[in-house]
Amino acid sequence: MKGRELLMIPGPIEFEPEVLQAMGIPTQSHLAPDFIETFGNSLELMREVWKSPEGQPFIVAGTGTLAMDMAAANLIEQGDRVLVISTGYFGDRFKDIMDRYGAETTILEAPIGEVVSLEAIENELKNRPYKALTFTHVDTSTGILVDPAPIAQLARQYETLSILDGVCSVAGEEIKQDEWGLDIVLTGSQKAIGVPPGLALLVASQKAIEVWGKRKTPVSNYYADWHNWLPIMKGYEERRPSYFGTPAVNLIVALETSLKIISKEGMNERVKRHQKLAKAFRTGISSLNLTILPKTTQSAANTLSAVYYPKGMDSGSFLSKIAHNNVIIAGGLLSEIKTEYFRIGHMGSVSANDLLAVLGALERVLLELGHDIDSGKCLQAFQNELLEIN
Ligand SMILES: *Cc1c(COP(=O)(O)O)cnc(C)c1O
Secondary structure, eight states: OOOOOEEOSSSSOOOOHHHHHHHTSOOOOTTSHHHHHHHHHHHHHHHHHHTOTTSEEEEEESOHHHHHHHHHHHHOOTTOEEEEEESSHHHHHHHHHHHHTTOEEEEEEOOTTOOOOHHHHHHHHHHSOOSEEEEESEETTTTEEOOHHHHHHHHHHTTOEEEEEOTTTTTTSOOOHHHHTOSEEEEETTSTTOOOSOEEEEEEOHHHHHHHHTOSSOOSOTTTOHHHHHHHHHHHHTTOOOOSSOOOHHHHHHHHHHHHHHHHHOHHHHHHHHHHHHHHHHHHHHHTTOOBSSSSGGGBOSSEEEEEOOTTOOHHHHHHHHHHTTEEOEEOOSGGGGGGEEEEEOOTTOOHHHHHHHHHHHHHHHHHTTOOOOTTHHHHHHHHHHHTOO
């Protein structure tokens, strides 16, 4: 039997073969004309994915966390007030990052499976002025999807910068950075954008760049400082050789390849595919008598699902049984309920076939463990939902 594994965790994900092939080409000079074109084109294609013709894209070697760090390092000065809206583990991480740069943070934490209400956010913004607010589009620890548009609007209304952690959403969920007035939308390469780990990707609004330009104190993180990176991004986009720190050449070649695939599919189509597959998958999950963490389907992510185990399940042995079926899924991440749920990534190049394989493996393991479910029911539910047969 071929030991072919299906990687269905919320990043790194399964990558397109063309993207992996692009990684393997002989490494060029970062100043070679071909590479300058690749870098410049990648920056331009990012604007399409983010729907931000006016924004300033950054591509820097690092992970999604560096993109978060970069937003905080450049926009926040000692004593600035920041409102952190948290729907899980990664929301909380933004508080730690902001605290590190001397921000005065207030955190609004949603109960598990829920979002923070707009009313609670507005009350806080009314209460006192905030320099910025942070929120997570899809919190990968809970599978909670937040609607960014009304929060971005509140931020504008109260003259607060809006910083969206889109690590688990960019190129999977709907994003209209300029239309919605988001100041920062950031991600990492290994999630829905479909490139192996190693790139921090961020688009800043012109307002964010202005606010950064008017800082009174220097950026206290040397590597993340836009003073170092902005001229490089402008240089590559104008097809001029530029150097600050050696770009991750092969990863950027892979990024251009993936962005071209995304652009060919079209962002609207891509979002629809994610929504459709996620909805069908949730139908399959509920046919297995399993429950997802988000309390409403409206707040359920389309890029991953967080699912409670049946009562009394040993989480470690469940995950390893699934792995024996050559499907790799992730355990829980939120410390309070870490052993009570598991997570399945369904973003990027994900197809109906992948999700049928996941449902099949889940069903086999549950049947093996003596759970009272009908064989094939979840597959039928998935197919019917996908084909819109009722
Ligand atoms: C994965 C993830 C991060 C962290 O990204 P890394 O690339 O692991 O540093 C941050 N926020 C969200 C929402 C994520 O899903």
